Amino acid sequence: MKRIWAFLPLLMIVVLGGFLGWGLNPNRDPSEIPSALVGKPLPEMVLPALAGIDNAGFVPADIAMHDLALVNVFASWCVPCRAEHGPLSELAAREGLALYGLNYRDQQADAVDWLNELGNPYLGIGHDEAGRAGIEWGISGVPETFILVRGTIVHRHVGPLVGEAATRPFLDALQKARMR
Amino acid sequence: MIAETGHFALALALMVALVQSALPILGAARRDVVWMRSAEVTSLAQAGLIAIAFGALMHAFVTSDFSIINVFENSHSAKPMIYKVSATWGSHEGSLLLWVLILSLFGAGVSWAGGNLPDGLKARTLSVQAWITVGFLSFMLFTSNPFERMSFIPANGNDLNPLLQDIGLALHPPLLYVGYVGFSIVFSFAVAALIEGHVDPAWARWVRPWTLAAWVSLTGGIALGSWWAYYELGWGGWWFWDPVENVSFMPWLLGTALLHSAIVTEKRDTFKSWTILLAILTFSLSLFGTFIVRSGLLTSVHAFAVDPERGIYILGLLGASIGGALTLFAWRAPQLEPGGIFAPVSRETGLMLNNLLLATATATVLLGTVYPLILEALTGEKISVGPPYFAMTFTPLMVPLILAMGIGPHLSWKRADLRGVLQRVKWSIAISVLVVAIILWRDFGGPVMAAIGIGIAIWLLLATLADFAARIRFWDDVRGSFARVRRLPRATFGMVLAHTGLAVAILGFTGSSLWKTETVVFVQPGDQIEIAGFDVTFDGVTEVPGPNYIARQGALTVDLNGRNVEVLRPERRYYPVADTLTTESAIRHTLHGDLYASLVEPQGEVDEGTWTLRILYEPLINCIWIGSVMLVFGGIVSLTDRRLRIGAPKRKVQLSVPAE
Amino acid sequence: MIRALMIICALASAAFAVEPDEILVDPVLEQRARDISANVRCVVCQNEPIDSSNSAIARDLRILIRERLVAGDTDNEVYTFLVDRYGSYILFRPPLNAATLPLWIGPFLILFFAIFGACFAFRNTERSPKKLSSEEEANLQRLRDEDNA
Numbered sequence: 001m002k003r004i005w006a007f008l009p010l011l012m013i014v015v016l017g018g019f020l021g022w023g024l025n026p027n028r029d030p031s032e033i034p035s036a037l038v039g040k041p042l043p044e045m046v047l048p049a050l051a052g053i054d055n056a057g058f059v060p061a062d063i064a065m066h067d068l069a070l071v072n073v074f075a076s077w078c079v080p081c082r083a084e085h086g087p088l089s090e091l092a093a094r095e096g097l098a099l100y101g102l103n104y105r106d107q108q109a110d111a112v113d114w115l116n117e118l119g120n121p122y123l124g125i126g127h128d129e130a131g132r133a134g135i136e137w138g139i140s141g142v143p144e145t146f147i148l149v150r151g152t153i154v155h156r157h158v159g160p161l162v163g164e165a166a167t168r169p170f171l172d173a174l175q176k177a178r179m180r
Numbered sequence: 181m182i183a184e185t186g187h188f189a190l191a192l193a194l195m196v197a198l199v200q201s202a203l204p205i206l207g208a209a210r211r212d213v214v215w216m217r218s219a220e221v222t223s224l225a226q227a228g229l230i231a232i233a234f235g236a237l238m239h240a241f242v243t244s245d246f247s248i249i250n251v252f253e254n255s256h257s258a259k260p261m262i263y264k265v266s267a268t269w270g271s272h273e274g275s276l277l278l279w280v281l282i283l284s285l286f287g288a289g290v291s292w293a294g295g296n297l298p299d300g301l302k303a304r305t306l307s308v309q310a311w312i313t314v315g316f317l318s319f320m321l322f323t324s325n326p327f328e329r330m331s332f333i334p335a336n337g338n339d340l341n342p343l344l345q346d347i348g349l350a351l352h353p354p355l356l357y358v359g360y361v362g363f364s365i366v367f368s369f370a371v372a373a374l375i376e377g378h379v380d381p382a383w384a385r386w387v388r389p390w391t392l393a394a395w396v397s398l399t400g401g402i403a404l405g406s407w408w409a410y411y412e413l414g415w416g417g418w419w420f421w422d423p424v425e426n427v428s429f430m431p432w433l434l435g436t437a438l439l440h441s442a443i444v445t446e447k448r449d450t451f452k453s454w455t456i457l458l459a460i461l462t463f464s465l466s467l468f469g470t471f472i473v474r475s476g477l478l479t480s481v482h483a484f485a486v487d488p489e490r491g492i493y494i495l496g497l498l499g500a501s502i503g504g505a506l507t508l509f510a511w512r513a514p515q516l517e518p519g520g521i522f523a524p525v526s527r528e529t530g531l532m533l534n535n536l537l538l539a540t541a542t543a544t545v546l547l548g549t550v551y552p553l554i555l556e557a558l559t560g561e562k563i564s565v566g567p568p569y570f571a572m573t574f575t576p577l578m579v580p581l582i583l584a585m586g587i588g589p590h591l592s593w594k595r596a597d598l599r600g601v602l603q604r605v606k607w608s609i610a611i612s613v614l615v616v617a618i619i620l621w622r623d624f625g626g627p628v629m630a631a632i633g634i635g636i637a638i639w640l641l642l643a644t645l646a647d648f649a650a651r652i653r654f655w656d657d658v659r660g661s662f663a664r665v666r667r668l669p670r671a672t673f674g675m676v677l678a679h680t681g682l683a684v685a686i687l688g689f690t691g692s693s694l695w696k697t698e699t700v701v702f703v704q705p706g707d708q709i710e711i712a713g714f715d716v717t718f719d720g721v722t723e724v725p726g727p728n729y730i731a732r733q734g735a736l737t738v739d740l741n742g743r744n745v746e747v748l749r750p751e752r753r754y755y756p757v758a759d760t761l762t763t764e765s766a767i768r769h770t771l772h773g774d775l776y777a778s779l780v781e782p783q784g785e786v787d788e789g790t791w792t793l794r795i796l797y798e799p800l801i802n803c804i805w806i807g808s809v810m811l812v813f814g815g816i817v818s819l820t821d822r823r824l825r826i827g828a829p830k831r832k833v834q835l836s837v838p839a840e
Numbered sequence: 841m842i843r844a845l846m847i848i849c850a851l852a853s854a855a856f857a858v859e860p861d862e863i864l865v866d867p868v869l870e871q872r873a874r875d876i877s878a879n880v881r882c883v884v885c886q887n888e889p890i891d892s893s894n895s896a897i898a899r900d901l902r903i904l905i906r907e908r909l910v911a912g913d914t915d916n917e918v919y920t921f922l923v924d925r926y927g928s929y930i931l932f933r934p935p936l937n938a939a940t941l942p943l944w945i946g947p948f949l950i951l952f953f954a955i956f957g958a959c960f961a962f963r964n965t966e967r968s969p970k971k972l973s974s975e976e977e978a979n980l981q982r983l984r985d986e987d988n989a
Contacts, residue, residue, distance in 0.1 A: 003510075003514050005957075006511075009460075009461070009510075010503065010509070010510050013464070013502055014503065017498065017503070019553055019557050020495055020498075020550075021495060023475075023477045023553050023556075023557065024475060024477065024491045024492055024495065033883060033927070033929050034560070034562060034927065034929075036925055037925065130900070131896065131897065131900040132900070132904070135901065135904060135925060137925075138927075140883040140884050140897070141884050141897075422887050532958055536951070536958055539954060540954055544950070547946045547950075551943045555939055555940075555943075559939060561927075561928075561939060562927065562929045563929055563934045563940065564881045564887075564928075564929055564931060564932050565932070565943065566879070566887075566889070566932025566933065567878075568879055568932055569943070573947040592984055700858055702861070783894060783899060784859060792860060
């Protein structure tokens with residue numbers, strides 16, 4: 001009996017070590033937070049269109065009409081957004097995706113200048129001045145990009161869609177979304 | 181050139197450690213005294229070589245040699261000298277070097293001071309210690325060379341994170357590490373005892389001073405870190421239950437248990453396998469802490485630059501050392517003969533309760549710290565475990581511990597007379613109950629925990645003093661009691677000091693967390709705020725240059741009852757090199773409480789010249805620091821006890837010493 | 841951006857949290873808001889409650905919490921609102937459910953087993969020793985007195 005008990009500490013340490021080892025796997029990002037919205041319908045908050053630029057505004061009902069849509073959270077003050085803008089525009093054009101923009105905590109004029117400079121790939125843009133829509137969408141930073149199938153969020157990407165490592169899982173998710 | 185010498189010294193130290201990890205232990209098996217005694221030379225040589233490497237690194241920092249990556253990344257020529265020195269251990273590589281230095285110094289300490297340890301035990305202990313050194317030295321040489329050169333020589337460095345440029349934090353890591361790493365020697369003693377298959381009171385007596393030294397240092401290190409967070413982070417908190425704090429707290433909790441369990445092993449020759457297990461686990465938790473801080477496994481507000489590859493290496497080290505030690509334990513512990521028997525009411529039982537509660541508390545902190553990881557591994561779900569969890573699980577475990585702590589020292593060994601003890605502490609009980617009642621009545625509707633916290637603190641204080649009074653028979657014979665005070669062993673003073681210190685600290689924990697008041701306002705020069713009876717006037721902000729920063733310094737005139745008592749000068753500092761802003765809060769310390777002010781630019785849009793002023797009143801907070809100092813001094817006083825003086829006992833002699 | 845936000849958070853710990861323009865007039869509501877925000881984790885920072893973080897999103901959340909309280913939400917409704925959008929990750933006090941049951945009952949289970957184990961290990965010692973003779977009793981008393989001296 002005593003012999004068996006003596007193994008207990010070892011056993012506990014081995015189990016704990018197993019979890020620690022799992023935690024070290026390089027594909028795991030400890031600061032990543034899974035979105036609570038995946039599998040849920042998109043938030044219903046309607047946002048005013050960005051004035052001074054030609055776009056259709058951000059009406060969830062419209063977004064839900066598309067079989068496949070992307071919602072990209074961006075801001076003119078966000079440096080990685082600038083890097084992401086070109087590749088994302090290209091991707092949307094190449095794949096023929098309905099791309100909507102959520103302009104997060106931005107000044108209207110700054111956002112318009114930014115879009116005039118870099119081009120406007122968005123079908124519609126919502127202006128989220130107070131950051132409320134950002135909370136509704138459960139974002140933790142900018143940029144973030146959501147994939148929606150008929151109004152249901154199926155994937156969220158955190159960070160800029162630049163480079164192979166970041167884009168690969170996103171494209172895979174997009175592929176899967178097409179199948180649905 | 182000096183840097184290369186340092187690097188070379190590390191490589192040599194690894195060679196020496198390799199020899200030490202094999203020769204003495206083989207010598208012990210073959211009863212070859214020369215082989216066994218080689219450890220005395222090698223452990224000193226090892227410590228000397230690592231000290232040379234450490235000196236070389238410090239030299240590089242002091243002379244701002246930016247050709248070394250480590251110096252370039254963590255220092256700057258304009259930094260004050262003291263922070264150049266402390267930057268030596270500010271980075272992952274440097275702190276690891278400090279880690280290894282302390283490891284080898286403890287080994288050298290045993291070989292130097294342990295003159296009358298039996299050859300076999302000493303040789304085995306030092307070999308085990310060398311195994312740990314080999315592990316960490318190779319880790320450093322293969323993955324984290326502190327002397328790596330740049331491909332070019334930059335004109336200046338990146339500077340140390342300004343938050344870390346602080347005297348509290350400069351001294352925090354060395355103290356913490358002496359504590360952390362100090363438990364390594366206790367671990368080595370435990371493993372050596374398991375290899376010998378023999379634990380006796382003499383063993384416990386040799387181990388206790390080392391445990392105590394490590395514990396004293398860890399206590400100081402944790403308190404210093406807490407103090408730093410309190411005044412530097414700008415919002416008056418001192419403990420956040422962050423993973424990195426938890427991993428330093430766990431070895432402390434278990435080390436405290438070990439300290440008490442080793443007493444039982446020494447005095448009563450029992451709890452043997454438990455003491456051994458605690459010795460192994462305490463150091464294991466230190467290693468676990470090192471792993472968590474450097475692997476980036478858990479998200480924390482404090483952390484080193486993380487690297488999964490390093491994490492894997494440290495996990496391997498952990499597996500080998502902890503796994504090896506516990507396997508040995510599983511094999512050998514059942515063979516350790518059980519010791520003396522005791523009655524359900526006895527000091528042994530009291531100390532057992534202490535150990536059960538402390539071990540459970542440690543397990544609780546561990547569970548809360550790693551549970552998010554476990555859940556993520558099993559289900560992919562991410563959760564957070566923060567302060568509310570620990571407040572709801574850890575605190576309820578501490579209340580019975582403190583209550584028992586008041587009684588414990590009154591109990592005699594083997595079999596105690598509970599009624600007699602209760603008789604002795606009846607006034608302590610009455611007064612603490614009265615205090616609780618008064619607080620509940622005066623602070624009606626306030627937090628009930630505050631009354632409980634203050635109540636148990638007063639109880640612990642009075643019951644400990646009652647024990648002291650009983651030991652010197654103060655109430656029976658006042659005049660003779662002074663003579664008896666002088667005859668009391670130092671360890672008794674240490675115990676009284678440490679236990680009352682904890683009582684004082686509990687007053688601080690309770691007051692500052694449950695009675696804190698706070699005001700946050702926008703201020704313009706001339707504005708006046710009232711808090712906790714003080715009238716505070718904001719006089720405006722001036723620019724003050726510092727050595728490597730520019731400060732905007734506010735002036736706050738503090739009046740109490742219409743009389744000026746203090747001018748507080750909180751600062752907002754800008755460090756151009758690191759492009760970082762820090763908050764230097766200004767604090768008026770009194771025993772009654774701290775008035776704590778900090779100033780920052782408002783986040784929203786406001787008029788020119790407006791600042792956000794936050795003023796806190798933290799009642800009794802200084803009791804935390806006073807209590808911590810008492811704990812540390814209690815440990816030091818115990819350490820000077822003649823009976824505990826390192827290496828004093830011999831096995832033969834010890835057996836004839838009567839139990840206290 | 842995540843990276844940029846993290847740097848901001850590192851500074852945030854050095855700065856403040858709640859700003860004067862956020863504070864509610866009603867002290868009871870304000871206290872509830874403070875208590876809730878101390879229990880809500882900042883989603884961009886490493887390990888901080890929104891109450892002491894100065895990232896923009898933490899501020900938005902603080903204001904939002906206050907608006908909902910003013911609108912008459914209970915504390916639980918506020919928590920549910922946040923969990924619906926961010927998952928239970930956002931709570932520093934994990935909700936009690938099947939996944940967190942071991943976490944919540946663990947400490948008490950451990951204590952129970954520890955006490956049980958200790959009683960088991962020392963069960964031999966529980967048998968009270970035979971009665972002492974009066975001479976032994978007197979000796980013992982003398983020794984005890986010495987002990988306590």
